[in-house]
Amino acid sequence: MDELRVSIVQSAIAWENKEENLRHFHALIAPLKGQSDIAVLPETFTTGFSVAALELAETNEETTVQTLQAWADELDLAIAGSFLAKNATGQVFNRGFFVAPHATPVFVDKRHLFRLGGENKLLTAGNTRPIISYKGWNIRLIVCYDLRFPVWMRNKVADEEASNAHADSPLQYDLLICPANWPHTRDYIWTTLLQARAIENWCYVCGVNRIGEDGNGTAHGGNSVLFDFWGKARAHAENQEAILTTTLSKKLLLGFREKFPMWKDADRL
Numbered sequence: 001m002d003e004l005r006v007s008i009v010q011s012a013i014a015w016e017n018k019e020e021n022l023r024h025f026h027a028l029i030a031p032l033k034g035q036s037d038i039a040v041l042p043e044t045f046t047t048g049f050s051v052a053a054l055e056l057a058e059t060n061e062e063t064t065v066q067t068l069q070a071w072a073d074e075l076d077l078a079i080a081g082s083f084l085a086k087n088a089t090g091q092v093f094n095r096g097f098f099v100a101p102h103a104t105p106v107f108v109d110k111r112h113l114f115r116l117g118g119e120n121k122l123l124t125a126g127n128t129r130p131i132i133s134y135k136g137w138n139i140r141l142i143v144c145y146d147l148r149f150p151v152w153m154r155n156k157v158a159d160e161e162a163s164n165a166h167a168d169s170p171l172q173y174d175l176l177i178c179p180a181n182w183p184h185t186r187d188y189i190w191t192t193l194l195q196a197r198a199i200e201n202w203c204y205v206c207g208v209n210r211i212g213e214d215g216n217g218t219a220h221g222g223n224s225v226l227f228d229f230w231g232k233a234r235a236h237a238e239n240q241e242a243i244l245t246t247t248l249s250k251k252l253l254l255g256f257r258e259k260f261p262m263w264k265d266a267d268r269l
Helices: 018-032 063-075 144-148 158-164 184-201 250-259
Strands: 003-010 038-040 078-086 092-099 106-109 132-134 137-141 175-179 204-208 211-213 219-221 224-227 233-237 242-249
Touching: 003 018, 003 204, 003 224, 003 233, 018 063, 018 242, 038 175, 063 078, 063 092, 078 175, 092 137, 144 175, 144 184, 175 184, 184 204, 184 219, 184 224, 224 242, 233 242, 242 250
Parallel strands: 003 038, 038 078, 137 175, 175 204
Antiparallel strands: 003 242, 078 092, 092 106, 132 137, 204 224, 211 219, 224 233
């Protein structure tokens, strides 16, 4: 599949109100049926960035994931974002998800826990970085603060993990997705890092942030953006609720990588 339609779904999040957030985000993405292939939601979309709300964490078999799967099946699109998750031993994670229609969900726990917000004291860091295969595209998923750490998402040569690669892609992934709750005071850092990750990894990058003030009094300015492999913004949502859909081209991406094969000179670390 050459073209992939990716939708930024930028909104405020009702603080620690799972039911309201599920209702609200379903209303936002329902019109995307037949219009998009992937809807990207903000980080911790059901609760907001509340590390105190550990009682709201769920296993992968509970309401949030079941609801996401029902949405994906109903709307025939994949949904990405993150939620507060837990395992059988009581560990809690900021868990990224990629839920595709009639498919097994893929989960990626946030690797770098935000110590300024106390996340590192209460949550457990992840250590896996799967390549997600969807509609002929390879996709990586990170969560918010992970964006600051380029080694974690380095786009390696595909033959280093050939089992996860499509034959037509010289690199491991084509699209990087980053759901976030990024504070308004650091908007410039957010957009700069997203742009840098697109340029240095020769890929598309979609970062989706929330808007509004959270229960900690932290303001979020949105600025969700989708950059192409040149580092050019293809879609940009400012500080307002917005659903923006952009069509990505695999043909253009592979042509760029062939014409400018800087990835062949990358360090093998």
